[in-house]
Amino acid sequence: MKESRFWFLFLIAGLVLFLLLGYHIVFIHLLGNYEANISFQSVASRSVSPAYAVFYLLFLVFALYHGFYGLRTILLEIEALARHHRTVTAILVVLGVGLFVYGTWALFAAMKIGAVG
Amino acid sequence: MAKPVQYNNRLGMKGWWGGRYGLERWAYFLHRLTGLVIVLYLILHIFVTSARVFGPEAWEATMGAVGGPVFRFLEYLLIAAITYHGFNGLRLIFIEWFGWSLGRPRRPIYPYVTSLHHQRPLLIGMMILAFLFLVFSAWGFLTP
Numbered sequence: 001m002k003e004s005r006f007w008f009l010f011l012i013a014g015l016v017l018f019l020l021l022g023y024h025i026v027f028i029h030l031l032g033n034y035e036a037n038i039s040f041q042s043v044a045s046r047s048v049s050p051a052y053a054v055f056y057l058l059f060l061v062f063a064l065y066h067g068f069y070g071l072r073t074i075l076l077e078i079e080a081l082a083r084h085h086r087t088v089t090a091i092l093v094v095l096g097v098g099l100f101v102y103g104t105w106a107l108f109a110a111m112k113i114g115a116v117g
Numbered sequence: 118m119a120k121p122v123q124y125n126n127r128l129g130m131k132g133w134w135g136g137r138y139g140l141e142r143w144a145y146f147l148h149r150l151t152g153l154v155i156v157l158y159l160i161l162h163i164f165v166t167s168a169r170v171f172g173p174e175a176w177e178a179t180m181g182a183v184g185g186p187v188f189r190f191l192e193y194l195l196i197a198a199i200t201y202h203g204f205n206g207l208r209l210i211f212i213e214w215f216g217w218s219l220g221r222p223r224r225p226i227y228p229y230v231t232s233l234h235h236q237r238p239l240l241i242g243m244m245i246l247a248f249l250f251l252v253f254s255a256w257g258f259l260t261p
Contacts, residue, residue: 030257
C-alpha cells in the first residue's frame, strides 16, 4: 500500500478517535460519579457488555494505529533514524501488534471474569 | 560570487522550537508534544486497565496506586492535552483532507494575502472550543 494511503487511514483514525475518545472522557471521567465509574462493579458490568467490547476493540485498533503512525512520523524526522526507516517501522509494527494482542486478550478474558465479579 | 548560505533543514525534533515562529508553528509544536504524551499514556492505560482481568483485589490495588490528588491533577493535564490534540487535529483534518479555509488561489498582487489569513480564524475558533471543553471538564473534575 502506498504511504499516502497509510496517512489517509491515520486521518480517518484521528476522526474516529475524536468521537470515541470524546465519548469515553465525557461518560467515564466527567459525567456521573467518577469513583463509582471506576469501581470494580462498574468496570465488570462494562466488561461483560458486548456493545462495550466492540467499543473497546475499535478504540484499541484506532488508538494504536493513530498513535504509532504519529510516533513513526516524529521518529522518521530524526535523520539518524530516517536512514533506518524500515527497521523503525518494523519495531513499531511489532510493538503495536503486541499491544493489540495483549489488549484484545484482556478484553476477552475480562468478559469471563467480569461475569463472576 | 558569494557562497550561498547552507541551512540544515533536517533538524528532526530539534526543529520543534527556536526561531521566529507564528501561531500555527506553536500549534504544530504543541500538537506533537501532546501526541507523544498521549501515546505513552495509551500504552500505560492498556496495562493499567487490564488489571481487571486479575480480579477485584488486583483492580482496587492498581486503582489505589494511580489514585490521589496528584494523579487526579495529572489526569486533568492529560485531558487538557487530549482536548488540545483533538480540536487542533480536527482543524488539521479540515484543512488537509477537506481543504477547508485554504482560500482561493489568487495572483500575488500587493497587499499580499497568504492562506494563513483564512486559516487563522479556524485555529482561533478551534482553540475557543477546546477552552470551553476544558472549562466544562474542570467543572466535571471538581464536582465529585
